[in-house]
Amino acid sequence: xxxxxxxxxxxxxxxxxxxxxxxxxxxxxxxxxxxxxxxxxxxxxxxxxxxxxxxxxxxxxxxxxxxxxxxxxxxxxxxxxxxxxxxxxxxxxxxxxxxxxxxxxxxxxxxxxxxxxxxxxxxxxxxxxxxxxxxxxxxxxxxxxxxxxxxxxxxxxxxxxxxxxxxxxxxxxxxxxxxxxxxxxxxxxxxxxxxxxxxxxxxxxxxxxxxxxxxx
Numbered sequence: 001x002x003x004x005x006x007x008x009x010x011x012x013x014x015x016x017x018x019x020x021x022x023x024x025x026x027x028x029x030x031x032x033x034x035x036x037x038x039x040x041x042x043x044x045x046x047x048x049x050x051x052x053x054x055x056x057x058x059x060x061x062x063x064x065x066x067x068x069x070x071x072x073x074x075x076x077x078x079x080x081x082x083x084x085x086x087x088x089x090x091x092x093x094x095x096x097x098x099x100x101x102x103x104x105x106x107x108x109x110x111x112x113x114x115x116x117x118x119x120x121x122x123x124x125x126x127x128x129x130x131x132x133x134x135x136x137x138x139x140x141x142x143x144x145x146x147x148x149x150x151x152x153x154x155x156x157x158x159x160x161x162x163x164x165x166x167x168x169x170x171x172x173x174x175x176x177x178x179x180x181x182x183x184x185x186x187x188x189x190x191x192x193x194x195x196x197x198x199x200x201x202x203x204x205x206x207x208x209x210x211x212x213x214x215x216x
Contacts, residue, residue, distance in 0.1 A: 002112040002113035005114065006112075019039060019044050069120070070123075076135050124139050126139070
């Protein structure tokens, strides 16, 4: 923790503040919980035109067994268009950062280096509307969370194989549920080559070749 920031927090009545930065498809959002501040050469506003104001930062969910750190941000959007821009699914994966800092009560300038509490990715937005206006909750996760997502459906997926490897091995494959080692056992009705060879064991061309464990 920055020494100047730490000293400011030890004062009888410190003026604390919250800074949030989000990289959306529509542009970078920089919000402060009231007033304004300049940090790292960027201006953070209590209310950003076309977006709205930061209402709160929810409690952080610490990572545990099978989970990772998550946090939610609540923004009072200033229009329906702002809600659409913030909740845009294309924002998923955008950088989200949250700092807690201390400000000079007279000038409003930040004291020392704010403490980075969270750095992660935009996950999804949930919006609501009532008599007070529009609001949206932005759920954020971390890159580590992606490592916990089962990716069997990606490995055995035609679209993924075409996009990453450019091959059509899964173009006509369906019901990918059972493990099977290719060419270890010919299924019923297997297609044989017309020249007397086979695509399965017994074909001298393929004998001795090891293939990856696949699903079918």
